[in-house]
Each structure stands twice: as C-alpha cells, then as structure tokens.
Amino acid sequence: xxxxxxxxxxxxxxxxxxxxxxxxxxxxxxxxxxxxxxxxxxxxxxxxxxxxxxxxxxxxxxxxxxxxxxxxxxxxxxxxxxxxxxxxxxxxxxxxxxxxxxxxxxxxxxxxxxxxxxxxxxxxxxxxxxxxxxxxxxxxxxxxxxxxxxxxxxxxxxxxxxxxxxxxxxxxxxxxxxxxxxxxxxxxxxxxxxxxxxxxxxxxxxxxxxxxxxxxxxxxxxxxxxxxxxxxxxxxxxxxxxxxxxxxxxxxxxxxxxxxxxxxxxxxxxxxxxxxxxxxxxxxxxxxxxxxxxxxxxxxxxxxxxxxxxxxxxxxxxxxxxxxxxxxxxxxxxxxxxxxxxxxxxxxxxxxxxxxxxxxxxxxxxxxxxxxxxxxxxxxxxxxxxxxxxxxxxxxxxxxxxxxxxxxxxxxxxxxxxxxxxxxxxxxxxxxxxxxxxxxxxxxxxxxxxxxxxxxxxxxxxxxxxxxxxxxxxxxxxxxxxxxxxxxxxxxxxx
Amino acid sequence: xxxxxxxxxxxxxxxxxxxxxxxxxxxxxxxxxxxxxxxxxxxxxxxxxxxxxxxxxxxxxxxxxxxxxxxxxxxxxxxxxxxxxxxxxxxxxxxxxxxxxxxxxxxxxxxxxxxxxxxxxxxxxxxxxxxxxxxxxxxxxxxxxxxxxxxxxxxxxxxxxxxxxxxxxxxxxxxxxxxxxxxxxxxxxxxxxxxxxxxxxxxxxxxxxxxxxxxxxxxxxxxxxxxxxxxxxxxxxxxxxxxxxxxxxxxxxxxxxxxxxxxxxxxxxxxxxxxxxxxxxxxxxxxxxxxxxxxxxxxxxxxxxxxxxxxxxxxxxxxxxxxxxxxxxxxxxxxxxxxxxxxxxxxxxxxxxxxxxxxxxxxxxxxxxxxxxxxxxxxxxxxxxxxxxxxxxxxxxxxxxxxxxxxx
Numbered sequence: 001x002x003x004x005x006x007x008x009x010x011x012x013x014x015x016x017x018x019x020x021x022x023x024x025x026x027x028x029x030x031x032x033x034x035x036x037x038x039x040x041x042x043x044x045x046x047x048x049x050x051x052x053x054x055x056x057x058x059x060x061x062x063x064x065x066x067x068x069x070x071x072x073x074x075x076x077x078x079x080x081x082x083x084x085x086x087x088x089x090x091x092x093x094x095x096x097x098x099x100x101x102x103x104x105x106x107x108x109x110x111x112x113x114x115x116x117x118x119x120x121x122x123x124x125x126x127x128x129x130x131x132x133x134x135x136x137x138x139x140x141x142x143x144x145x146x147x148x149x150x151x152x153x154x155x156x157x158x159x160x161x162x163x164x165x166x167x168x169x170x171x172x173x174x175x176x177x178x179x180x181x182x183x184x185x186x187x188x189x190x191x192x193x194x195x196x197x198x199x200x201x202x203x204x205x206x207x208x209x210x211x212x213x214x215x216x217x218x219x220x221x222x223x224x225x226x227x228x229x230x231x232x233x234x235x236x237x238x239x240x241x242x243x244x245x246x247x248x249x250x251x252x253x254x255x256x257x258x259x260x261x262x263x264x265x266x267x268x269x270x271x272x273x274x275x276x277x278x279x280x281x282x283x284x285x286x287x288x289x290x291x292x293x294x295x296x297x298x299x300x301x302x303x304x305x306x307x308x309x310x311x312x313x314x315x316x317x318x319x320x321x322x323x324x325x326x327x328x329x330x331x332x333x334x335x336x337x338x339x340x341x342x343x344x345x346x347x348x349x350x351x352x353x354x355x356x357x358x359x360x361x362x363x364x365x366x367x368x369x370x371x372x373x374x375x376x377x378x379x380x381x382x383x384x385x386x387x388x389x390x391x392x393x394x395x396x397x398x399x400x401x402x403x404x405x406x407x408x409x410x411x412x413x414x415x416x417x418x419x420x421x422x423x424x425x426x427x428x429x430x431x432x433x434x435x436x437x438x439x440x441x442x443x444x445x446x447x448x449x450x451x452x453x454x455x456x457x458x459x460x461x462x463x464x465x466x467x468x469x470x471x472x473x474x475x476x477x478x479x480x481x482x483x484x485x486x487x488x489x490x491x492x493x494x495x
Numbered sequence: 496x497x498x499x500x501x502x503x504x505x506x507x508x509x510x511x512x513x514x515x516x517x518x519x520x521x522x523x524x525x526x527x528x529x530x531x532x533x534x535x536x537x538x539x540x541x542x543x544x545x546x547x548x549x550x551x552x553x554x555x556x557x558x559x560x561x562x563x564x565x566x567x568x569x570x571x572x573x574x575x576x577x578x579x580x581x582x583x584x585x586x587x588x589x590x591x592x593x594x595x596x597x598x599x600x601x602x603x604x605x606x607x608x609x610x611x612x613x614x615x616x617x618x619x620x621x622x623x624x625x626x627x628x629x630x631x632x633x634x635x636x637x638x639x640x641x642x643x644x645x646x647x648x649x650x651x652x653x654x655x656x657x658x659x660x661x662x663x664x665x666x667x668x669x670x671x672x673x674x675x676x677x678x679x680x681x682x683x684x685x686x687x688x689x690x691x692x693x694x695x696x697x698x699x700x701x702x703x704x705x706x707x708x709x710x711x712x713x714x715x716x717x718x719x720x721x722x723x724x725x726x727x728x729x730x731x732x733x734x735x736x737x738x739x740x741x742x743x744x745x746x747x748x749x750x751x752x753x754x755x756x757x758x759x760x761x762x763x764x765x766x767x768x769x770x771x772x773x774x775x776x777x778x779x780x781x782x783x784x785x786x787x788x789x790x791x792x793x794x795x796x797x798x799x800x801x802x803x804x805x806x807x808x809x810x811x812x813x814x815x816x817x818x819x820x821x822x823x824x825x826x827x828x829x830x831x832x833x834x835x836x837x838x839x840x841x842x843x844x845x846x847x848x849x850x851x852x853x854x855x856x857x858x859x860x861x862x863x864x865x866x867x868x869x870x871x872x873x874x875x876x877x878x879x880x881x882x883x884x885x886x887x888x889x890x891x892x893x894x895x896x897x898x899x900x901x902x903x
Contacts, residue, residue: 112800112802113702113706114702114706115702115800115801115803116705116706116801117800137708138706158651159651159655161649165649166648169626170648170649172626172658182876182880186876187876188874188876188877188880189874190877192800192851192852193800193850193851194799194800194826194851194852194853195614195618195619195623195798195826195827196612196614196618196623196625196662196798197798197853197871198855198870198871198873199871199877199881199899200659200662200667200881200885201612201625201661202659202877202880202881203658204625204655204657204658204659204661205654205655205658205659207658208651208654208655209655212654225706225707225708226708227708228708251557251559251679252556254580254581254682256679293744293748294708294748294752294755296747296748296750296751297744297745297747297748297751299747300745300746300747300748301745353645353647353650354647355555355647356558357555357557357558382649385647385648385649386647386648386649387649420645420646420647421645421647422645422650422652423652424651424652425647425649425650425651426649426651427651428651429651429652429653433652437652440645440652440653441642441653442642444639444640444641445641445642445643445653446653447639447641448635448639448641448643448656448887448888449643449653449654451887451888452654452656452884452887453654454883455883455884455886455887456883467653477887478887478890480516480890480891
C-alpha cells in the first residue's frame with residue numbers, strides 16, 4: 001500500500017509545530033517522544049504501521065478548532081483518531097501529519113429520556129452510551145463488535161454496523177446531530193434532538209466520511225427501549241445453498257429478525273474448538289436467527305422460522321430455552337475472530353456486501369480462490385443484510401504471504417462487486433480498499449465525491465491518502481469543460 | 496419563452512444538462528409536479544420534465560430493494576409492493592392534496608419523494624426517505640453522469656452521496672434512477688386512542704408510549720378542531736382532542752402491545768382502539784396533512800425536539816393564533832394560519848429557535864415564497880459550506896437555482 005510522499009518541509013518544521021501545539025493544548029496533551037508515539041502507530045488494521053509527526057490530545061472543541069486553524073494556515077496535514085479500533089486503516093498515522101486523538105472527549109453531556117436522545121462527546125465509547133441509559137431500560141442500537149472500546153465519534157466517521165442493523169439500522173440511521181470542526185477551524189452544529197434539518201443533509205454525508213470532511217467533537221444519538229425479550233434459533237444445513245435459501249425464505253415471509261448470522265464449516269470448527277458452544281460439527285452452514293420483541297411476538301415468530309428452516313432442509317435445529325442458552329448460541333459467533341486467530345498466526349478480515357441470493361455462489365468462488373492462493377479461509381456472514389466477512393488465514397512471517405493474502409482479499413472484493421455488491425459494508429475503505437475504488441466507481445463518480453471533499457477541505461489536509469486512490473487538486477476538479485455543443489433538439493421531445 | 500424539455504432516456508437528460516450548463520441556462524427540474532408549491536418560488540424559463548423516465552427497473556422482494564426510473568409514480572411503486580406485502584417504510588406523504596396542483600391529487604414521483612426527503616408518521620421509527628435511499632444514477636449540474644451507492648443496505652464505500660441528494664430539491668443533480676430499500680408490510684396494525692388529553696398531557700403520553708418497549712410506529716396528537724375533520728367517525732365524533740398511538744407487527748404481538756399501551760395510557764384519558772380500515776385512514780389523513788379546513792391557509796411544518804412540541808405551540812398561539820396538529824410524538828408540528836404577507840416567519844422561527852429545531856413554510860402563495868425564506872435560514876458557516884457543496888455539483892447554477900436558498 002503506497003502512501004503519499006511525506007512533505008519534508010513540514011517534517012523540518014516539527015519543532016515549530018510542537019511549540020504551537022503546546023500553546024494550544026497545555027500540559028501532557030502534546031506527545032512527541034517516539035516511544036510514546038508508538039502507541040499510536042497503527043489502528044485495527046495491524047498490518048500497517050507508521051509514526052505520526054506528533055500526537056495532540058485536545059480536550060475542548062476550542063482546542064480542536066485552534067489546532068485545525070493552525071494546521072490549515074501552515075499547510076500541515078491532520079489525521080483524526082478516535083479509539084483506534086477501525087479495521088481499514090482510516091487512522092493510520094502519516095509521518096508529516098498531526099494525529100489528533102479524541103480520547104479526552106470522554107463525557108456524556110446530556111441524557112434526555114423524554115426526547116429519547118443522548119448527547120455525548122466524541123470519544124465516549126459505544127457501550128458507555130448504553131450503560132448510561134440502561135437503568136431506564138434504554139440502549140443505543142448499533143453494536144459493532146468492538147463496542148467496548150470503539151468511540152461514538154469513530155462510529156460516525158465509519159458509519160459502523162453490527163449484528164442488529166437489519167432491524168435497527170446502521171449508525172447513520174441512529175445519529176441525530178453532530179458538532180464538527182472544519183479544516184478551517186470553523187465549528188458547525190448540524191441537527192440536534194429534532195429530525196431532518198432543513199438544507200443539505202451534511203450530517204448524512206459526514207457520517208461514514210472516514211475523517212476526510214471534519215473532526216467530530218460532539219454527537220447526539222437516539223436511544224431505544226430494549227425489547228422485552230429475545231430468543232434465538234441455531235440452525236444447521238448440509239449446504240451453503242440450503243442456508244441461503246432459508247435466509248431468503250425468512251425475509252420472503254416478511255420476518256425481519258433482530259439478528260441473522262451465518263458461519264461456514266471452517267468458522268464453525270474454529271469457534272467450537274475455542275468456546276465449546278455446542279455447535280454441530282457435521283453441518284456445512286450454521287445460522288443463528290434471533291427474534292426480539294414482546295414474548296407473544298417472539299414465540300409466534302420462532303414457530304414460523306422453525307417451520308421455514310425445516311422446509312428449506314435444516315438438519316440441525318435448536319431453539320434457546322433460556323437467556324443463558326441464547327448467549328451460548330452467540331458465544332461462538334461473537335468469538336469467531338479470536339477463534340480464527342488461534343488457528344493461524346495472522347488473518348485478514350474482509351468486508352464485502354453481496355445480494356443475499358448470491359451467497360452460495362460467492363462462497364464457491366471464495367473456496368476456489370482459497371485453493372488458487374493456497375491460503376485457508378473461514379467465512380462469517382451478517383446474512384440478514386448480505387455483509388460477508390471472509391477471514392483469510394496467513395503467516396506474516398512467511399515472505400510474500402501478506403501480499404498473497406491481500407491479493408486473495410482483493411479478488412474476493414472484486415467478485416462481490418461483480419455480483420452486484422460493494423467493497424465494504426461496515427469497516428470502511430481507509431487505506432485497505434483504497435486502490436480498489438476504481439472497481440466500483442468510474443473516474444467521474446470518484447471525482448464528484450472528491451468535489452464534496454473540496455467543499456469541506458479545499459487544500460486536502462484532512463486524512464490524505466485514505467479512501468481515494470488519486471487525489472486531484474480542488475482547482476482542477478472545479479474546472480469545467482464548457483460544452484460548445486448546442487442542445488440536440490431533434491432528440492429531445494419538447495413542448 | 497418557456498420551453499419544456501422532455502427527455503426519455505438518461506442520455507437525453509445528460510444532453511439537456513450539458514446544453515444548459517454550457518449556455519448557463521437554468522432548468523426547473525420537475526417530476527410529476529405534485530410538489531410544485533414546495534420550496535422558494537422561482538421563475539425559471541426552461542423546464543426539464545422527467546415524466547418520460549418512468550417505470551420499475553428491478554424489484555427483488557427477497558433482496559428488499561427496488562430500482563425505478565426517477566419519475567415513476569409513487570402510486571405505481573406502492574401497487575407493485577402491495578402485491579408482495581411490502582412497503583416503503585418511510586411512508587411518503589401524498590403532497591398533491593396539500594398543493595392541489597395541476598395534476599390534482601397526484602401522489603408524485605419517487606424521485607420527488609426522495610429529492611424532498613419526505614417522511615410520514617413512521618419517521619420516528621423507520622426514518623425518512625434519506626434512510627431508505629440506497630443508490631442512484633444522476634447527472635450533475637456540470638453535465639456529467641455519476642452514480643453512488645448500490646442495491647445493498649450495508650454499504651460504506653465512499654461518501655454517502657445518497658444522503659446529500661435526498662432533500663436537495665433537485666439543486667445538485669438530476670437523478671435518472673433511484674434504488675431504495677423496501678420492507679415487509681406489517682401483518683396487523685392497530686391504533687390506541689386517548690380522548691380528551693390537552694396538548695401538554697398528550698406530549699407526556701406520547702413520550703411514555705415511545706419510551707416503552709411497545710415498538711410504537713407512530714404517535715400523533717389532534718387537538719379538538721383537527722380531530723373533528725377526520726373521516727374516522729370515532730375520531731371526529733369524540734368532540735374532544737384525540738391522541739393516537741400506532742402499533743404494527745404480527746397479530747399476537749400487536750394485540751399484546753395494545754393491551755400494554757392501554758394499561759400505560761389510561762391515566763391520560765378515555766381509551767379507544769382503531770382497527771384496520773379506520774386506523775389506516777387516520778394515519779393517511781395525518782400523513783397527507785388533511786386535518787385543516789381552509790384550503791387557502793398558509794401552512795408551516797415545524798420540526799422540534801418532541802417533548803418541546805406543546806410549549807412551542809403555546810407560545811405561537813398567543814402570538815399568531817392558527818391551528819395545529821402534532822405528529823412524530825410531538826416533534827412535528829403542522830401549523831395552519833390565515834394569510835399574512837410575511838407568513839409570520841419571524842414569529843414562527845423565534846418560537847422554534849430556542850429548541851434548536853427548524854421551520855419550513857410548506858404552503859403559501861408564490862409571492863410570499865419569494866419574499867420569505869421557505870427553509871430555515873442557516874448560520875453563516877453552514878450556509879457558506881452548503882453553497883460550496885452546490886458549487887461542486889452545479890457550478891453554473893443551472894439546476895433549480897433559488898429553489899432552496901435565494902441566489903443559489
């Protein structure tokens with residue numbers, strides 16, 4: 001992965017930049033020592049590391065504003081960082097950039113049950129929001145697997161998902177407002193406890209913008225009352241096709257489960273060896289379907305899903321009879337990544353989304369590619385929304401194996417796009433999928449996206465080298481070819 | 496001098512916009528025309544009539560999405576979805592009734608519903624058009640074809656331009672086709688009514704309902720005058736205010752939740768229940784803003800934090816009078832008032848300002864909508880940022896200039 005060439009001029013000005021930052025963020029907030037900087041040298045995409053120019057840990061929006069204003073004036077790049085749990089390298093440091101860490105923005109500012117909203121600073125963890133409201137039976141719905149550690153601001157930057165998105169939506173459907181600092185240092189507040197602000201939906205585009213549009217300092221999210229109860233079915237199938245048919249039939253019957261997760265045989269075996277959840281080892285595919293709501297609803301839907309599973313050829317079927325049993329069903333799936341980590345020195349987690357009905361076909365291709373590259377793969381799948389996570393097993397200590405694994409992953413993602421899917425469902429593009437953007441988008445598509453960036457960050461100082469393979473200068477993007485041609489009136493009916 | 500261009504293919508849309516961009520000739524972008532009165536009134540000599548781009552291109556019920564050409568009538572889409580027991584969960588309102596446009600009560604086109612980011616009573620549970628809009632093909636004001644998104648729900652590949660185009664009123668790009676999420680329709684729907692609650696009490700009752708585990712899909716409050724106009728006799732004949740709370744889902748679940756809500760809400764007033772037909776009619780009336788009597792009155796839409804609804808209305812009432820009803824648990828206020836040359840915009844916006852919410856002048860004569868900002872004026876930084884966004888998509892200002900903001 002090639003990153004933009006560091007700007008020697010900025011690196012030469014490091015001492016001056018440190019001094020300026022220390023004037024803005026007093027005390028321990030400016031990190032310059034290379035040993036201390038090492039704690040920030042990567043995010044959740046472990047294969048890539050690098051030291052930032054410096055790290056600054058501001059505590060107030062005013063400080064963030066002053067940092068960005070200085071950086072804009074002195075042409076210094078900025079890499080925003082939440083908790084550093086992102087899986088696509090979005091917070092990978094750059095040698096000529098200030099990493100702005102938001103860990104000190106850790107306060108919940110307002111819990112408003114009447115309006116079913118929580119206002120929090122950007123560094124508060126996803127789980128802390130739920131913990132702050134669960135005494136009243138509420139929770140924050142999006143639940144990425146890193147929810148203990150990941151920050152709510154990072155969730156917004158990545159538009160994070162989780163296992164419950166099919167029914168409860170992604171981050172973007174659960175955010176009501178943000179405070180964001182633009183690269184100019186200007187502060188904007190968009191949305192709030194009300195819905196649908198007038199004007200362009202800049203909240204919507206900031207969500208999932210991977211730190212390229214602004215630095216989010218405060219968020220307002222909606223909270224929901226927890227469902228009364230939840231039960232799960234554990235369903236095994238003799239083939240991936242049968243498992244896929246069952247998923248389609250459940251949705252076709254008008255049932256939207258709270259969660260619907262699938263694992264293939266290698267994933268089942270790896271997790272069973274690890275957590276002993278009691279998963280059947282003689283099936284090809286295992287499906288966990290969770291229904292939540294009032295007991296009357298859950299009982300009713302469990303019966304219907306049970307019938308659908310039998311009709312679609314399930315060879316194994318268990319229904320949770322207690323909360324403990326439901327949690328055991330989930331324990332394997334929730335530990336799938338560490339379980340795979342146990343059987344391989346390293347693994348890459350891919351994140352394509354595909355039309356649900358192409359699942360069996362895509363898994364076949366993944367198996368063929370596994371053979372071609374000589375690398376094992378285990379598949380876990382958010383079956384409800386078509387989000388596939390193939391885990392590619394490799395050993396980084398073997399020369400060339402990381403590159404081989406990356407090419408394998410790229411081939412999988414290309415195939416996801418070929419069957420009508422997309423490159424990333426919830427992990428973001430970051431640096432990981434940056435060079436594949438052209439598989440999904442034309443040059444014009446990408447240029448139009450970058451014109452949006454130019455409106456926010458005309459000198460492209462925010463998180464450069466991420467998401468977009470080629471950075472065009474904003475002046476060049478703004479230039480317009482004037483079409484001399486006349487309106488081809490003969491072709492267009494007019495009145 | 497007015498010319499209407501009626502492209503029949505996406506390529507012809509491209510040709511038309513290339514021409515307009517080259518000549519600096521503004522185009523009024525129009526679908527079915529059901530919402531001509533929505534937005535600032537602008538005089539644009541050329542009209543880009545998209546009705547030639549109509550029809551469902553792809554519909555995969557088990558994949559939960561549909562792709563349709565931009566001007567496909569909402570009615571046609573809903574008919575196709577009904578055959579598979581599916582729906583657009585954002586419940587797009589039929590604005591044609593409110594505007595009484597040339598096409599009478601046309602429900603409008605899907606591109607229009609998305610372009611105006613419409614949402615009905617289910618907004619509080621399922622989101623607005625923006626939340627269901629998965630992807631598109633479009634032509635920018637630069638005269639370039641571009642796309643964004645896809646057909647799958649979970650997608651974070653690149654900036655989410657779908658969100659940007661939803662609610663942009665055709666001022667950034669002309670969508671030629673749109674892909675949106677469809678969801679199963681509920682097996683059963685019921686509405687619990689509370690009779691006689693005052694506005695403040697209704698806010699509390701709706702908050703209690705929405706804060707319960709009963710998965711309420713809509714909550715509205717109709718003061719007596721609004722309730723009296725309903726076509727549902729239980730509501731109209733109540734002779735007092737009616738607060739309505741909707742639950743949807745599988746049969747046994749809906750019955751259970753109705754019982755739970757009845758127990759929860761009985762302290763707020765006498766309880767009634769509406770079943771299928773009556774329930775559906777009442778929510779259509781609320782969705783389509785049919786609960787005002789004078790057809791020539793000015794109408795505002797106020798979006799505020801739900802718990803603040805009654806207070807906002809109380810302060811407005813003492814200043815400018817008018818009639819109201821509430822949707823979105825109190826967070827959406829429909830305000831109808833007699834004709835004022837400035838639509839009372841300063842008073843209305845002052846009442847909303849303290850809550851952080853916003854007010855949109857939904858219906859007024861064209862001359863009023865030229866003088867008065869139809870959409871909530873933005874703070875300078877946000878306004879300038881939005882102007883730069885417009886510049887990036889439509890540098891020559893040829894797509895619906897002035898429809899949202901004067902001079903842009």
